[in-house]
Amino acid sequence: MSDLRDALRPYVDSGAVPGLVALVARGDDVEVVALGVQGTSGAPMRRDSIFRGASITKPLTAALAITVIEEGFFDLDDPVDEVLPELAAPRVLRTLDSGLDDTVAAERPITARHLLTGTAGHGFATWESPVIGLLMERLGQAADDIHDVPEPDEWMRRLGEIPLMHQPGEGWTYNASYDVLAVLLSRATGEFFADLMADRLLEPLGMVDTGFHVPAEKLDRFTTLWSRDDHGVLQVSDEVDGVFTTEPAFASGSGGLVTTVDDWLAFGRMLVNGGMGADWRIMHEDSVRLMTTDQITAKHREMGGFFLDGQGWGFGGGVDTELIDPWNVVGRYGWVGGTGTSAYVHPDGTVAVLLTQVGLADPAVEMMQAFWRASAGLP
Known part of the structure; x- marks a missing residue:
């Protein structure tokens, strides 16, 4: 396994991102790197720091939909x-x-x-x-x-x-x-979406720090969000005590979750294990296979453009279909989030999660590519 620290530290040391937490798991072999600071307070990043997941919410929404379909609410x-x-x-x-x-x-x-x-x-x-x-x-x-x-x-x-x-x-x-x-x-x-997500997915998987807002007792682990202005300078977009301190009226299935690397690892391992959580089955194995297999046509992929560069789309995430970059692995399933997050499950069972707090733009994109290389075992 490539050294995540060596691959990612330059982006923190250079100031490209204030901090990050990265995890690559192959079976019981789990490498975690926490670098930099959580926010403007200067508190050091930690393994259980909480991030705005943005669009890495989508795979969880897809899995939740499958559980509801399997229960017979609709086809x-x-x-x-x-x-x-x-x-x-x-x-x-x-x-x-x-x-x-x-x-x-x-x-x-x-x-x-x-x-x-x-x-x-x-x-x-x-x-x-x-x-x-x-x-x-x-x-x-x-x-x-x-x-x-x-x-x-x-x-x-x-x-x-x-x-x-x-x-x-x-x-x-x-x-x-x-x-x-x-x-x-x-x-x-007949359930609120946030409650449904908690009842059917988050709690059974032990995803204790994932939800649609951050309770007061966990704010010491929540991260500041940054973006880049027109000159490429980092600026604060949302502070720790900002919009995620209270529940939203609309819990977004497209990008509303906050999460940690270990929580998303629990979800990824469920997919790797064919729908089995730690204690009981979450989804049928055939449903996991359907969810993580490309479901769209060549015409769809062409219309998707940069959204689907080298990928198709399963349920809730992209599926690598072409080896256009060194880190691509045909069948790799997952997605990225606009807040600088990435979460993928590889066909060999690898689960790779990167959480940062800087919106997607260079050099953060370059850093994400370095992570993908490392998670694919490349130097």
Whole structure:
């Protein structure tokens, strides 16, 4: 196993990131590196430091959806409009570059499979579209303050007024479908999404520091969030006592969780073990295989552009399909988060988790690539 410390320390010493925690586990052999500081207080980073997970939330939302499907609340290919009537008769942009008033009726209903695979028609895209502005303005997608996002019923009402970017199943877009999934799961089960996540996934896996806000007694382990200004200078985006100190009205299935490296390791090991947690089965083995296998077409991957560079999409995460970089491993499943996080499960059982607190931009991207090289056993 490559030395994580040697691979990652230069990025902390240079000031590219204030701090990080990295973990690579192969079976019982676990290497963990904690470098730098948690935040503006100067407190040293520690193994159990808590980070904003951002989009490494998506694999957990996908797994939760599978558990609900396995319990019989709905089927993977059931239309979702019985539970989400706001999506009963969606309008669809006539072409990818159409204006908001140039729409046609949907040719087929949206299903849970569409939401899980990112093919429903909601979300960000690699092409210009007026829909993206509405997603950000009306729905709070990519909002800096999680409390700016309306509560789920109002969120769905607003979503229902926004046209789909493509016909269900005929394109690939990013992010928003996982917030739709959160509402679907909540309404189908009659539980708040955050409670459902805790009851069915986090607590059974012992993910004691993962949730949608940070309780007061854990703030000493929470990290400051930084971003880079137009000149590349680090600036504080959210402090320890900021927006994550209270529960949000909308618990985001696309990016709302805070977590630690050991918590995500517990989730990753469940996938490696075919759905088995430490004490009981979380998911069926066939469901894990489906979730971690590429589910989209070449056309979808082309539409995904930089989102899917060298990857397909399973449920909740990317799946390496090409060896375009040294660290790619065909079948590697996982994803990255906009707050500088990365979590992948390799076909050989390796679980690799990197948590930082700097938004995705160079040199943080270069640091993430160094981590991927090290986690793949490369010098």
